[in-house]
Amino acid sequence: MLRMEGVCKSYNHRASTVTALRDANVTMDRGDYVSIVGPSGSGKSTLLLMLGGMLSPTGGRVFVDGRSLYDMTPNARAAFRKENIGFVFQTFNLVPYLTSLENVQIPLFLAGEDEATQQDRATRLLERVGLDDRLDHKPSELSVGQQQRVALARVLANDPAVVLADEPTGNLDPETGRRVIDFFDELNDEGRTVVMVTHDPRAAERAKRTLRLVEGSVINGQG
Amino acid sequence: MKLRTLVWREIFERKNQLATSFLAIFLGITAIVAIKNITFYSEKAVARELDALGANILVLPKSATVQDYYSADMQDETFPEAYVTRLSLSDLQGLDNLSPKLSVPAEVKGRRLTLTGILPKSEFQAKAMWEGAGIFTRPEEGCGEIADVPDVFKPPVKETLVRTRIIDDLGPEEALVGSDIEALLGVGEGDSLALLGRTFKISAVLPQTGTVDDSRVFAHLHTVQAMTDQGAVINAIEIVGCCEEISAGLVEKINKLLPDAKVVTVTQVVDTQVKTNQMMASLSTVFLVIIVLVGGASIANYMYANVFERRREIGTLMALGAGSSVIVRMFMLKGLLLGLVGGVGGYVLGTVFAVTFGPRVAGIAVMPMPELVPWAVGLSVGIALVASCLPARNAACLDPCATFGEV
Numbered sequence: 001m002l003r004m005e006g007v008c009k010s011y012n013h014r015a016s017t018v019t020a021l022r023d024a025n026v027t028m029d030r031g032d033y034v035s036i037v038g039p040s041g042s043g044k045s046t047l048l049l050m051l052g053g054m055l056s057p058t059g060g061r062v063f064v065d066g067r068s069l070y071d072m073t074p075n076a077r078a079a080f081r082k083e084n085i086g087f088v089f090q091t092f093n094l095v096p097y098l099t100s101l102e103n104v105q106i107p108l109f110l111a112g113e114d115e116a117t118q119q120d121r122a123t124r125l126l127e128r129v130g131l132d133d134r135l136d137h138k139p140s141e142l143s144v145g146q147q148q149r150v151a152l153a154r155v156l157a158n159d160p161a162v163v164l165a166d167e168p169t170g171n172l173d174p175e176t177g178r179r180v181i182d183f184f185d186e187l188n189d190e191g192r193t194v195v196m197v198t199h200d201p202r203a204a205e206r207a208k209r210t211l212r213l214v215e216g217s218v219i220n221g222q223g
Numbered sequence: 224m225k226l227r228t229l230v231w232r233e234i235f236e237r238k239n240q241l242a243t244s245f246l247a248i249f250l251g252i253t254a255i256v257a258i259k260n261i262t263f264y265s266e267k268a269v270a271r272e273l274d275a276l277g278a279n280i281l282v283l284p285k286s287a288t289v290q291d292y293y294s295a296d297m298q299d300e301t302f303p304e305a306y307v308t309r310l311s312l313s314d315l316q317g318l319d320n321l322s323p324k325l326s327v328p329a330e331v332k333g334r335r336l337t338l339t340g341i342l343p344k345s346e347f348q349a350k351a352m353w354e355g356a357g358i359f360t361r362p363e364e365g366c367g368e369i370a371d372v373p374d375v376f377k378p379p380v381k382e383t384l385v386r387t388r389i390i391d392d393l394g395p396e397e398a399l400v401g402s403d404i405e406a407l408l409g410v411g412e413g414d415s416l417a418l419l420g421r422t423f424k425i426s427a428v429l430p431q432t433g434t435v436d437d438s439r440v441f442a443h444l445h446t447v448q449a450m451t452d453q454g455a456v457i458n459a460i461e462i463v464g465c466c467e468e469i470s471a472g473l474v475e476k477i478n479k480l481l482p483d484a485k486v487v488t489v490t491q492v493v494d495t496q497v498k499t500n501q502m503m504a505s506l507s508t509v510f511l512v513i514i515v516l517v518g519g520a521s522i523a524n525y526m527y528a529n530v531f532e533r534r535r536e537i538g539t540l541m542a543l544g545a546g547s548s549v550i551v552r553m554f555m556l557k558g559l560l561l562g563l564v565g566g567v568g569g570y571v572l573g574t575v576f577a578v579t580f581g582p583r584v585a586g587i588a589v590m591p592m593p594e595l596v597p598w599a600v601g602l603s604v605g606i607a608l609v610a611s612c613l614p615a616r617n618a619a620c621l622d623p624c625a626t627f628g629e630v
Contacts, residue, residue: 054542055624075546082544093539097236098229105224110544118224158544 001193002028002051002162007060008216009046020046022216024060028195030161033188035204036197038213044197045166047213051195052085052164053077064162082110086155088165092147094139100126100150101135107157125153129183145176152183163187165196169203181206226549230556237532240525245565247521251514252569252603253576258510260577260592261585262503268587269499280462280474282306283485287458301325301456304444306481307342310460313480317473320463325447325456329418329440334407337439338418340447340457343393395446398423401437402430416440419450464488515602519610522561526554526614530621538623547619554618558611559604566603570596
């Protein structure tokens with residue numbers, strides 16, 4: 001389902017070239033559950049963003065369901081993300097001036113759903129993550145763990161086949177982090193492909209396989 | 224949720240930052256509406272004051288010489304009264320008041336004076352209407368006229384002839400006398416005055432003007448024509464013409480219409496009014512340019528700052544599948560709302576300022592001008608949208624991953 005062929009990424013920084021990812025060849029099947037580990041600056045987030053169509057590679061190609069992501073226009077990639085990919089961020093990235101319900105409605109609004117459908121589906125998703133009593137709360141009125149649960153509900157709004165998570169437990173206490181990982185297990189059990197960047201060994205162990213990156217190179221691609 | 228929900232909530236979330244930018248456009252529109260409103264009524268007031276100087280176009284017989292404007296109608300030569308009708312029936316724009324005159328010398332108690340026949344406005348309009356067109360095909364409110372504002376600009380009835388060369392009604396046996404005649408002959412309102420074998424009742428004494436008009440007796444044109452056995456002739460038509468139309472060649476057009484007459488203008492009167500109007504128009508334009516620049520720069524600056532501050536939010540929306548059009552529409556809608564509210568609010572406050580302070584500052588009465596609403600809103604929205612274009616485009620072109628700062 002997800003495939004990287006000879007992907008590399010380098011940046012120009014003050015007249016010198018920094019290589020973030022070099023010659024990455026990775027394949028992930030539908031329903032796979034992959035954790036990406038490695039030291040800071042090893043290119044984990046770069047790899048994840050490239051899989052999500054958010055960052056163009058300097059070389060190589062990225063395929064999702066056989067379609068070359070970076071041969072699409074930026075707007076076509078956005079449309080593809082909307083239908084197929086859900087992102088979970090370390091800092092949750094909730095829109096601060098919207099309520100929990102409205103934050104979960106965003107993907108549905110972008111998909112062109114009518115308001116009643118948006119509200120109905122967003123309410124059910126927040127019920128699923130145990131926040132049905134926090135529908136009208138803004139992010140600043142929620143605990144960190146609750147904010148992450150709103151973000152998880154938002155990920156599921158458009159029922160994506162692929163969930164990409166960038167250090168989803170990085171800002172959480174161990175107990176809340178464990179619940180979040182439980183949730184990822186559920187998502188994988190439902191048949192979704194889950195790819196998770198993490199520094200947490202316990203979280204990494206829950207995945208079916210692990211990719212290790214060191215200085216931009218995938219050291220262990222098969223887990 | 225709709226796009227407007229997203230925009231509306233964001234506006235209220237960061238309303239303090241928005242306030243400065245909103246104030247710039249709001250106060251800008253307020254200022255320009257107030258200036259335009261006051262300027263409009265000032266121009267009318269100036270035009271009216273200049274009209275008090277008398278007519279600015281004189282139609283004379285072809286052979287007449289103009290040694291003195293105020294006695295230019297004292298010519299032996301005459302031309303047909305039909306010229307007045309010809310002017311009335313023409314499609315010439317910019318003719319405010321037409322005043323045909325026939326002046327003849329007369330003597331009362333050994334003192335020489337001038338008897339001038341004039342056509343009252345009531346007969347003039349009736350004649351034009353009867354002949355099928357003319358005066359009513361022109362704008363009802365001429366360039367030198369102004370809608371009546373209570374207690375302001377309304378001249379005393381007796382001054383009407385002096386100020387505008389027009390008098391509404393004058394009976395065949397009635398006369399108006401200049402102030403010198405009143406002093407010389409010792410006559411007053413209601414007295415009788417015998418002239419060229421006919422007795423007139425003095426219906427009013429005109430205020431002093433310092434011109435030969437002070438030594439004139441005014442009677443009905445047709446009465447004077449009958450008294451002098453000259454038939455339907457006149458020896459001058461005084462016209463209050465719109466100065467802008469005069470600049471645009473009104474004199475030449477009258478010359479073309481009346482090839483057997485001589486048409487002259489009072490250049491100073493015309494020039495003064497044209498210059499005054501041009502000055503006010505320039506002042507208004509300068510303010511407009513300042514407001515467009517300041518308001519536009521303020522909104523653009525705010526929008527750029529807003530885009531920068533919302534990089535993470537924009538990136539999140541893109542990650543969730545928002546295309547560039549959603550991002551552009553989000554910022555343009557915000558600009559539109561800013562412009563709409565600024566325009567409407569600016570019109571209301573500007574009008575309140577103009578109506579309240581116009582009389583105190585400029586000494587003129589100012590009335591609200593609803594026709595400025597679309598202008599103010601259009602200008603405000605236009606500025607806001609243009610100023611939002613580039614920031615919106617920048618936002619849509621943001622690299623979604625760079626906005627997270629996590630790579």
